[in-house]
Amino acid sequence: MKVLVVGGGGREHALCAAIRRSPRVNDVVCAPGNGGIASVARCVAVNQKDVDDLLRVVSAEKPDLTVVGPELPLALGLVDEMQLRGLAVFGPTREAALLETSKAHAKRFMQRHTIPTANYAVCESRQEAQEALEMFHLPVVIKADGLASGKGVLICENKQAAEQAIAGLFTGELLGMAEKTVVIEEHLTGEELSFLVLSDGKRAVPLVPAQDHKRIGEGDTGLNTGGMGAYSTDAMLDVQMTEWILHHIAQKAIDGMAAEETPFVGVLYCGLMMTAKGPMVLEFNARFGDPETQAILPRMESDMAEALEACVEGRLSETEFRWKPGASACVVAASRGYPGTCDVWLPIAGLEDAAQVPGVEIFHAGTTLEGGQYRTAGGRVLGVTATGATLEEALGSVYEAMGRISFDGMVYRRDIGHRALKKA
Numbered sequence: 001m002k003v004l005v006v007g008g009g010g011r012e013h014a015l016c017a018a019i020r021r022s023p024r025v026n027d028v029v030c031a032p033g034n035g036g037i038a039s040v041a042r043c044v045a046v047n048q049k050d051v052d053d054l055l056r057v058v059s060a061e062k063p064d065l066t067v068v069g070p071e072l073p074l075a076l077g078l079v080d081e082m083q084l085r086g087l088a089v090f091g092p093t094r095e096a097a098l099l100e101t102s103k104a105h106a107k108r109f110m111q112r113h114t115i116p117t118a119n120y121a122v123c124e125s126r127q128e129a130q131e132a133l134e135m136f137h138l139p140v141v142i143k144a145d146g147l148a149s150g151k152g153v154l155i156c157e158n159k160q161a162a163e164q165a166i167a168g169l170f171t172g173e174l175l176g177m178a179e180k181t182v183v184i185e186e187h188l189t190g191e192e193l194s195f196l197v198l199s200d201g202k203r204a205v206p207l208v209p210a211q212d213h214k215r216i217g218e219g220d221t222g223l224n225t226g227g228m229g230a231y232s233t234d235a236m237l238d239v240q241m242t243e244w245i246l247h248h249i250a251q252k253a254i255d256g257m258a259a260e261e262t263p264f265v266g267v268l269y270c271g272l273m274m275t276a277k278g279p280m281v282l283e284f285n286a287r288f289g290d291p292e293t294q295a296i297l298p299r300m301e302s303d304m305a306e307a308l309e310a311c312v313e314g315r316l317s318e319t320e321f322r323w324k325p326g327a328s329a330c331v332v333a334a335s336r337g338y339p340g341t342c343d344v345w346l347p348i349a350g351l352e353d354a355a356q357v358p359g360v361e362i363f364h365a366g367t368t369l370e371g372g373q374y375r376t377a378g379g380r381v382l383g384v385t386a387t388g389a390t391l392e393e394a395l396g397s398v399y400e401a402m403g404r405i406s407f408d409g410m411v412y413r414r415d416i417g418h419r420a421l422k423k424a
């Protein structure tokens with residue numbers, strides 16, 4: 001079986017590595033991939049923002065299965081185009097991906113299907129938003145409707161901040177593009193949890209849960225990022241809570257999508273807040289989370305390629321899932337300046353030495369390889385990952401490996417998993 005993975009970050013490195021472990025897979029291609037992914041897949045250049053260019057790669061490579069990593073190709077309709085051509089592709093159609101690409105759409109969908117989520121108002125103008133604001137307690141959450149690379153959510157402590165957020169989104173001052181729709185939401189408190197399910201359009205099967213660390217700074221301070229680390233343990237969710245979330249949230253969403261004739265095939269990422277009133281949905285994503293996937297997939301013992309293919313062929317209920325008991329952790333090494341602008345092209349030292357630490361896998365998020373030298377190529381550079389019998393053990397291996405890696409301006413958080421460790 002030949003598999004093509006679209007994307008070029010840590011998530012795609014973890015996907016390629018997991019797919020390659022399948023005894024049925026003899027060829028993995030990644031478009032565009034990156035310097036590190038080249039060690040597990042053949043990388044081919046592509047413009048991920050251009051569906052025609054992606055289709056060109058698909059027709060040249062003729063994979064048996066294509067797996068779409070990032071949200072942009074989904075939003076641009078890559079899956080729709082491939083389905084029209086009768087090609088096997090893992091990922092939702094543009095319409096199904098609206099669960100991620102429009103927050104207003106997702107909130108209305110959840111309301112129609114009584115999926116627990118924060119109270120909200122969808123506003124089409126600044127004036128409408130100002131009026132709706134009166135109905136909410138403080139703090140209040142103001143969200144851009146569309147994709148905003150994690151920059152579209154503002155938690156406002158007072159009314160003035162909320163008014164500024166509303167104005168900034170509608171004028172375009174905040175995101176560089178004027179929003180047509182803004183969602184105002186009740187502020188929820190609790191632990192966040194990333195609950196990902198695979199779906200063949202009918203059935204939802206959960207992956208092991210994970211927790212992301214979105215802020216740049218230790219103790220969850222500073223700017224929001226794409227994610228600075230993630231961990232996964234058996235203790236995060238017991239069987240009953242997993243069943244509850246499946247029944248009231250994930251399977252309900254998959255059933256709702258099928259009933260509305262927009263079946264969801266792919267991975268549905270349920271970003272949850274574990275509130276005092278029970279789990280509630282903060283957001284849906286229509287793709288694998290990053291860095292969560294880097295923590296989740298090393299725990300997978302069953303065949304990932306088989307599971308992805310079963311989703312596309314509508315036979316997920318026959319598929320077996322097995323997971324390594326215990327824990328895993330992924331810590332992101334980023335460039336100085338991230339999430340703002342960063343220097344790139346800096347040589348990375350110590351990768352081979354770090355990979356010697358037992359249980360460690362190093363995923364590359366933004367690197368290039370030239371003349372045998374890995375160099376930085378983005379904000380998030382590496383995801384150093386390990387599995388272990390306990391979270392302490394996994395983190396011990398990760399930080400030991402991290403200590404052997406260096407590049408100019410390397411930054412990483414030393415407190416990944418701190419909430420779980422404090423509780424234990």
Ligand code: AMP
Pocket residue numbers: 118141150153155185186187188189192214271282283
């Ligand atoms: P989202 O992109 O919608 O997941 O929002 C990004 C982050 O904002 C989440 O991971 C939460 O930390 C926070 N957030 C979003 N919605 C809410 C809410 N209703 N209450 C509290 N925090 C929220």
Ligand code: GLY
Pocket residue numbers: 212226227285288289290291292
């Ligand atoms: N780690 C959060 C996300 O992938 O959206």
